[in-house]
Amino acid sequence: MTTISKETVEKVANLARLEVSDQEAEKFAEQLGNIIHMVEKLDELDTANVEPTSHAIEVSNVLREDVSIPGLPREEVLRNAPDKQDGMFKVPTIMED
Numbered sequence: 001m002t003t004i005s006k007e008t009v010e011k012v013a014n015l016a017r018l019e020v021s022d023q024e025a026e027k028f029a030e031q032l033g034n035i036i037h038m039v040e041k042l043d044e045l046d047t048a049n050v051e052p053t054s055h056a057i058e059v060s061n062v063l064r065e066d067v068s069i070p071g072l073p074r075e076e077v078l079r080n081a082p083d084k085q086d087g088m089f090k091v092p093t094i095m096e097d
Contacts, residue, residue, distance in 0.1 A: 002037075003033045004029045004032040006022075010025050
């Protein structure tokens, strides 16, 4: 059985810039070890005749017809704009030259 050490958890937490206490690192190491143990148990199953699937049941998405509709008139859209120029919204510059 593969195990995850407390030191490995602390190293990964450090790389992810996460702060974990010693108790948390021990708990996470145990939990991750349990997860790996469960996956190793699944590896023991014979899946040679099992077809790969992305879902256990057939799934289909219901989409509406993609129909183009006219938008709002430009004047109406810009009516409440705090600042506009040449028929467009004018926004403050955020980058210097």
